[in-house]
Amino acid sequence: MAAHQAPPGQFMYLHNCPEFQLFLEYTPTAVAMFDRHMRYMAATRRWLTDYGFQQESYIGREHYEVFPQTPDIWKTVHQLCLTGYTENASTDSFVREDGSVEWVKWKGYPWYDSNGEIGGTIFSSEIITEGKYTQEAVVKKQTALATTIRDISQPKWAETGVGKSAAQFRALAKREQLLNRLASQIRNSLDLDTVIETAIQEIQQLLQIDRCTFCWYKPDTNPPIWEAIKEARNPNLPAVLGCYPEILIGSVHQQLLNQEIVRIDDVATFADSNFRQLVQSLGYQSTIQLPFKTRSGDIGVISCAQCSYPRPWTDSEVELLQAVIAQLAIAVNQAELYRHTRQAAVNAQKQAYQLERTLEELKKTQTQLVQSEKMSSLGQLVAGVAHEINNPVNFIFGNIVHANGYVEDLLNLLKLYQQTYPQPSLEILEEIEAVDLDFLMMDLPKLLTSMKMGADRIREIVRSLRSFSRHDEAQMKAVDIREGIDSTLMILQHRLKATTTRPEIEVIKNYEPLGPIACYAGQLNQVFMNLLANAIDALEEQWSRSNFAIYNSQLALTTFGCGKSSLLQESQIFHPKIRINTEIVKGNYVAICIADNGSGMTPEVQNRLFDPFFTTKPVGVGTGLGLSISYQIVEKHGGKLYCRSKLGQGTEFVVEIPIHHL
Incomplete structure (x- = not known):
């Protein structure tokens, strides 16, 4: 194994956490985490997309192996970050594997482990190639304008063509500045509606057109439709927001799906009758349609229209709109990523809450089952004890009735003997005195009555126990x-x-x-x-x-x-x-x-x-x-x-x- 590559799976533990995976997937910024040897530990989906990685193929690979044309100055930056410094650059070049050059701005800083030691570096970046080229174009044109004005020495030049050229340059510079401002505005918002609304308003004002509309393609409806959701228009024009079945769009529909710009200087001369009738019914005399596709596969269209007169669309306007579309696509992707991230966070929170509720219910059910089982066992025990007690109690209760009758008979017989033989022998008299016969004859019936009451009480308790338990019902x-x-x-x-x-x-x-x-x-x-x-x-x-x-x-x-x-x-x-x-x-x-x-x-x-x-x-x-x-x-x-x-x-x-x- 090469020295610059980490052992397989060394950093995969980071990716075993679902929440960390959600962070990497939906964070709208390009961020990567490296160890001390500049080997990749983790990276957001945006980083992988911007720099052409395949999912997880980057883990453990050294940055300098992936991008061998990286300047040596980066190694110095890397070492500075490992000593605790934070480094950044507002403009820097980056060479892709195919040799193409991108312009990026980046920031690098160290990360610390649980012991407070620097464990590696974290870099965030943003590709600014389009903005860089736009800015360079503005500078070149402004320089050319200044040179032209400076070289003019004859007044007649100003009277003939220079004045007009200078005005054109100033207008172009103004448009480029507006484009930069627009790019800044729409890319600084993560709300999709705000991004779209800002873009169409700026385009309508920038080009001084009658109407600018934004549409989404909805292929899942029946029939599929184009839905106009936002518009910027002159106040005297009616709104055109709503849904338009794809059949009304004609052949333009397929062109838009193929990401082709539809440029119509004069609607009256357009060949496709379906689309011509549609836009004429909306009052369009000139229109240009610029489609783009988001990272999630949705297709959106910026539709510009002139209603007061046929308007030729210049190449510079088309280039400007293409630049706006490029910025808008990036902003929409960022907004979608943010929305997905928030939704994923909400879903994760709901799942965590549901799991917590489920665990609580499981704990409650388990405890209640244990308690119910205890009560069931107690009921069986009570019923069994009551049954075992009931039989001998019934035996005692039944015999007490007979014993009471026998005792009464014996006492009556004893009284009869006393009446018949009032003068018993000396031996009998001594025994009568020894056993206290009078007390015995008086107390024995009471004793039997008390025993009967006790047996009744036991029977009542047994009956109550059996009635209470009812475990077999x-x-x-x-x-x-x-x-x-x-x-x-x-x-x-x-x-x-x-x-x-x-x-x-x-x-x-x-x-x-x-x-x-x-x-x-x-x-x-x-x-x-x-x-x-x-x-x-x-x-x-x-x-x-x-x-x-x-x-x-x-x-x-x-x-x-x-x-x-x-x-x-x-x-x-x-x-x-x-x-x-x-x-x-x-x-x-x-x-x-x-x-x-x-x-x-x-x-x-x-x-x-x-x-x-x-x-x-x-x-x-x-x-x-x-x-x-x-x-x-x-x-x-x-x-x-x-x-x-x-x-x-x-x-x-x-x-x-x-x-x-x-």
Whole structure:
């Protein structure tokens, strides 16, 4: 491998970044990045186009190998940049591989690596050949004009032809200056409409013509059309903006597609009848059409017209218009590149935003699946435990009934013995006293009754657990949702009871007759569990903030017998309450309202209430998924879950679901 060429792939890591690739593709300026040995690391599309590279064939190649006729002064410039200097030139020559010479202006400066060391150079350039030649022509003509005027010694020269020639030279110089100004104006803008509008206005004023119009060719329409989008005209002329089918253009259409200039000094003598009729209908007497093609393949046309009289188009005017077209093509390409760059940036931003949203949704879905799986496993566990407990409880409950009857029979028999044999033997009397027969006969029925009550309680808990879990119901079923609420309350009973730090949480139920409701009972019970548990949390927090000290003092005074004589009045103590209402609303909907008299919520908290992972609880206490999952469950039922709350006035959650699903 040659010493001046880098190993394959050494610099390709730069091109693995999509955003960097977009930068290289759409940056409107010719920019190249080199290492310390002047080997190419990266270059913009404009650089590759201006200097005739194939895509990626330049990477790793030394600049002096690609352009062997580069002057030695460039190596000096290169070394100066590597020492930290910034070098530039407003005009410099550049020899292409085919031997042609271009004029460029350039700027070079060093770039620094992450360690602060100079890693190489960056050069930006702009080809100014056309402007250079135009400027040189102006200088030559101005010099010739000055020489001619200086050499005139006889007054008759001025009277005959020199005055006229001088005027022509001055007009030409003025036109060249206007061309330079126009080139500067249209190439300094990156807005396509501004570029086109500036160009046609300057042309119309420069040539003193009646009309100058810009058209785009639209081959994708049906039929294909030429669309006139901008015009500069004399105020007394009507506008000609609009769409013109290509069939009306006649043979001129193909000439324009072939990038041929169509020059018509007198429209009345033009051979193509279609085009002649079209331009005559627009009032043209002379016209010239100058096409150009953009880098993206679009074809545009500058159309100049004289309407007041037939006007011959001079060669100098055609040359001037060609120069304008060349500048306009460059400006349009720059504007297109800028537009594509901006669009690519917007698309990249949208894609990044969409990817971020997708990742958030994926994270949320994954967490919710884990939570749902936990709830499903818990439901299966609860259902299994309830089933295992149910069988022995039923056995105990059934036998207690018989045992109670047997005991009653035995006690009746014992009483009969006592009545028949009031004077038992001494041994029996001693045993009666030892077992405390009177107490046993009085307490045994109470004991059996207590056992029956306990068995009833266990059966009720088992029934509530089985009703709450309903893990095997994958389809909607018509159920009494009030049973689901009661089952949830039964499971949460241990949290509702009074504790050593707060009184019992009172539950006020106001159930309207509802009838069976079609729903996923197990999932709906999960919603009730989340809402009721949150209400209990809110009440406990409110209690701990406002009444803990008062309640403990009241409890102590009551314990020591002070009771209501204490200065602490009953009205001072906060009484935690949960109110549950069910009612039919909107004809086919049932509303379940679960309200607490806690501290309420701020509007900011309410706005984020159903966001995944949002919680007001301390770290490690709440997951922030309960209300989010509840919201999705209610949505799955075709209903809605919303909250009404004011700070200091409690909170109410409302679940609305349809009674019948259509």
